[in-house]
Amino acid sequence: MLWIGCTSSYRVPDLASSFMHILRALKVDFKYLGSNEGCCGSILLRLGLRKEFSEVAKKTLNLIRSTGARKLVTHCPGCLRAFRLDYPLQLGTDLGLEVQHSTQIILDHVKPSILKPVEIKAVYFDPCHLGRHMNVYEPPRHLLNMIPGMKLIELNESREASLCCGAGGGVRACFEELALAVAQEVLDYIKLTGAEAIITACPFCYHNFKTASDGSLKVLDITQVIQASIEGGLHGSLGGRS
Amino acid sequence: MDHWAEDLRTQILEGLADQIRRIALKRAWISYVSSKSATLSKLLHLKELGLEVRRIKEHSIEKMYELVKEASEAIEECNGHIYLAKTGEEARRIVADIVGKGKLVVKSKSLTCEEIELREYLEEVLKCKVLETDLGEFIVQLRKEKPTHIINPSIHVPKEEVAKTLSKLAGKELPDDTSVLVSFVREYLREYYVKADVGLSGANVVAAQTGTIFIVENEGNARFSTNAPPIHICVVGMEKVVPTFSDAFKIIELLPAYASGIPMASYVSLITGPSKTADIEKRLVYGVHGPKELHVIFLDNGRTEIAKHPVLREALYCLRCGGCLYECPIYRILDGRFGHNYFGGIGSIWTAYTRGFDKALFAYLCTGCGRCKEMCPVKIDVPKLVEELKAELVKLGFRHPKVEILFKNILSSGNPWGAPQELRELHAKNAGITISA
Incomplete structure (x- = not known):
C-alpha cells in the first residue's frame, strides 16, 4: 500500500503523480487510500507536542492496520521516519508491517x-x-x-x-x-x-x-x-x- | 505567551539582513571546515579516540559527585582552596570574597565565567578593572557585545570592524591588517598581566586523581593570566572532571582538531596547586614565580538537574569544542542569534538549565537535521536532545502558536492545512490510477 503523505499530497502533488506513474510503468500492484489517507503526525512531534502526536498516531496506526496491508511504501521520508522510528518509541508499538521508502520499491522493480x-x-x-x-x-x-x-x-x-x-x-x-x-x-x-x-x-x-x-x-x-x-x-x- | 515566537522571528529577520556579520561568519566557517578536514585526514585515530572519550564522559557523569570530591581532596592536598557553588549567585559571592573591591583582574576565556556573568559582576558590583585577554573576548568586551561563538567569541566581527574598535582604544588609526591588530593588543595587554591582582580562568578538563586543571589555548594569554598574578581563580563546571590524568589527556588530544581544525593547540597548561619551592633547606614555600594562591570553584548551576534527566544528561558529555556550530545550517546563517549564553542545538539545553527555559526558545530554530551529531567528536545525539527539550518547553506552555492550528486541522481534516481530503485523489487521477483501497 502507498502512503503518499500530506506534504506530497498538498504541497507538491506533481511528485505524488510521478511516483504513481512510475509504479504503473513498472507494473507494480499497489493500493492507495486516497481521501481516506491520514497524517503521520510527525510535524507535531518535531515541535514537541508528544501527547497530540500520540493521539494522531494511534488513529493512523489503526487506519493502516485495518487495511490488512503487508507492506507500506511512503513517498515522504518524514512519514518513513515517523512510522519506523517514532511510532515504536512514542506508542510502544510499530505498524506491524514492512515500511519502505519510494526509492527502495522503485529500485526493487526497475x-x-x-x-x-x-x-x-x-x-x-x-x-x-x-x-x-x-x-x-x-x-x-x-x-x-x-x-x-x-x-x-x-x-x-x-x-x-x-x-x-x-x-x-x-x-x-x-x-x-x-x-x-x-x-x-x-x-x-x-x-x-x-x-x-x-x-x-x-x-x-x-x-x-x-x-x-x-x-x-x-x-x-x-x-x-x-x-x-x-x-x-x-x-x-x-x-x-x- | 505567544509574543516569543514573534520575537524569535524578529531576531531571524535581523540576522538575515545583517550582511556584515554573515560575511564574517562565512569566512570563518569555510576556513574552519577546510583546516579540520585536513587535520582529520592526517590524524586518523581521532575518530576512534572520540568514541573512547565518550565512554570516559559517560562514566564521569555517572560519577560526577564522587569525582568532584576526589578532585577537591587532591587540590586541597597540594595547598589549593576548593569551593562548591550550587548556583551562579553563590559562585559570584565566593569570587567576591577572594578578590575584594577595586582590584585589577586579568581573565582568560571561560564559558563557565560567561555562564554566570562573572566579568560583569566584577566590573559593576565590585568595581574591578577586568581585562579579557583572549583576543576575541577582548574585542567583544571593547565593543560591549556578547560572544557569538564558544571558541571564537568575536566571529561575527569582520577585520575592518576590529580595526575601527582597536583604533579607538589606541587613539590612532590602525590598518585592517590582522597582524598589526594582533601586535597592538599584545603590547597593550602585556603590562597588565604583571600588575594584576588576580588571574581568572576556566578549565577544559580536571583530572580527579591528581587535582590537575588542564587549560588549552593558542594565544598564550591563559598562561600569562594564570601564572603572573599572585592569585589564580579557576571556575569550572562539575561536568569537566574525569577520573585520571590520562583520561584528561585523551580529551586534550581530541579537542584542538574539532575546536579549531588544528592537530594540537599551541599551549596546554597543567596546573596542580599553587607554585612552590623547597630549594632552601627543603622547606616548602608557596608562591614562587607562579601564583601563591589557587582557588578552584566547582560550579553546579543546573548540572545536577541535567545529570538526573534520563535523556538530557547526554548534554553533559559536551567538550565545548564548538565544532558543531560551524557545521550547523542555522548557525551558519544566524551565528550567535541561534543561542543565548550557549549556542546551537546543544546550547539550547545548556541555556535552559543554566539561564532558564524561557531563554532556550531558540531550540525551535533547530531543523533537527542531525549534522551536528555526525560532526560531534563524541557523537552527542543533539536532535534527540532538542526534541526532548521542545517537549519540556511545550509542558511549560511555550508552544508555537501555529502548532495549535496544525493539530486542530489534522484532527478535523486529516491533514495539517485543513484542506479537503478529496484533493488526495487528484494526483492519483492525474496519474490515471483508480483508487482501489
Missing part, C-alpha cells in the same frame, strides 16, 4: 532497459530524514546512476555529512524566512559545482528548494527524473518545470 537517457549534470541531495535518520543513502544513488546520461556530482557534504534544506523540525512551518535562507545557501553552494540540477528525494526538501530557487538551478525530485527517464521526455517534463 529494469535498466526501460530507462532512456536523461542528459543532465546533477547533485543528489541526501534528505536528512532519509539519509542520516533512516540510513537510506544507496537506493537513490543506484537509481540515478542507472539512468543513461546522468552525471552525478558527489559533494564533500553528502551522505552522513549532507547539508540540510532548512525545512525540518517545524522550521519551515514556523519560521519560513529562516528555512528559505538555509535553502538559498545550499542552492548557491551547489551552483558552484557546475551542476545543472539538484535532485532530492523528499517533498520537504523539494518544496523548500523550489520556493527558494531563482530558477538558475533546476530543482528536481528523484521521482520526476525517473518518470522522465521512463517516458524519454526530459525536455518536456523536466525542462518545463524549473
